[in-house]
Amino acid sequence: MTDSFDRGEMSGRRRFLLVTTSIAGAIAGVGVATPFLRSMMPSERAKAAGAPVEVDIDKLEPGMLLTVEWRGKPIWVLRRTEAMLETLEKLNAQLADPDSLREQQPAYAQNMTRSIKPEFLVVEGVCTHLGCAPTFRKDIAPADLGPDWLGGFFCPCHGSKFDLAGRVYSGVPAPTNLVVPPYTYLSDSRLLIGAESKESA
Numbered sequence: 194m195t196d197s198f199d200r201g202e203m204s205g206r207r208r209f210l211l212v213t214t215s216i217a218g219a220i221a222g223v224g225v226a227t228p229f230l231r232s233m234m235p236s237e238r239a240k241a242a243g244a245p246v247e248v249d250i251d252k253l254e255p256g257m258l259l260t261v262e263w264r265g266k267p268i269w270v271l272r273r274t275e276a277m278l279e280t281l282e283k284l285n286a287q288l289a290d291p292d293s294l295r296e297q298q299p300a301y302a303q304n305m306t307r308s309i310k311p312e313f314l315v316v317e318g319v320c321t322h323l324g325c326a327p328t329f330r331k332d333i334a335p336a337d338l339g340p341d342w343l344g345g346f347f348c349p350c351h352g353s354k355f356d357l358a359g360r361v362y363s364g365v366p367a368p369t370n371l372v373v374p375p376y377t378y379l380s381d382s383r384l385l386i387g388a389e390s391k392e393s394a
Contacts, residue, residue, distance in 0.1 A: 245387035247379065250313065258329045260318060263386045267318035267326065268374060270384065273311070277331070277357050280343040281305055284356050287341065289363045290370055297321070298373035301390050307358040307373055309390055315376050316359040318346075322367040325350035331357075346371070 246263045250270060253259050256277070259270040282305065285291040293303050301309055308314050320327050327346040334340045338347060338354070346355040354362040359371030377390035 245385050248384040248386060249382060250384055251382035255312075256331060261386065263374060268386055269314070269316050269318045269329070271314040271316075271329070271357070273306075273314060273357060277344060278306065278311055281356065281358055284343060284360075287362055288356065288360045289365075289368075291360060293360065293370060295369050297370045299375055299389065302373045305358065307360070307370070309376075309378065313384075314358060315384065315386065316371040316373050319372070320348040320350065320353050320367055321361065321369045321371065322348065322351055322353050322365075327353070327355065327371075 246261055246268075248259070248261050248270060250259070250272070253270065253272045255272050255274045257272055259272075260267050261270065262268065290297075292305075293307055298307055302315075306314070307316070318326060325348050327348040330338065330342075330347045331344040332342075333344060334342050342354070343356070345357050346359065348354070348367065351366045353365040353367035355367070355371055356362070359373070361367045361370050374386055375389045376384055376386045377388050379385050
């Protein structure tokens with residue numbers, strides 16, 4: 194009787210040890226796998242340092258502005274209409290750097306539209322004067338901006354004005370055009386901001 198009781202107790206202990214060891218092994222496995230899996234994903238620090246950001250532009254209507262974040266800065270993606278593009282040549286005499294000669298954009302965006310594809314403008318939404326956030330004003334000749342205003346970006350902090358290609362007007366505090374970040378097209382409907390394009394201007 195005692196012998197059979199001892200065997201039953203031993204069998205119970207074995208089961209307990211087996212279950213405990215299995216659980217400990219599983220926990221150790223998770224502990225080893227977690228840092229490995231985390232190392233495969235970009236950290237918040239890596240994202241802040243400039244990991245590229247993918248943007249879906251498929252549903253962006255003509256005339257609309259989309260804002261995304263890259264390197265802690267707002268990036269504007271503007272889908273320009275034909276009428277918006279037609280305003281660009283009319284403003285050259287009023288702009289400080291109409292030909293984008295200062296290096297505020299990659300070489301492939303050093304053109305009148307300051308973009309790879311004329312329809313889409315990609316710029317940092319930060320005024321080049323003191324880093325304020327300009328507002329998108331697509332209205333034509335509003336009372337507060339004058340009869341020559343054909344739409345663009347207005348900085349309410351100190352009155353700097355930029356056209357629909359992010360080019361700065363003459364005689365305003367901002368010294369340079371808005372910055373065009375590096376970007377490329379993954380497809381007709383997807384942009385990758387923070388990655389250089391191989392396309393030429």
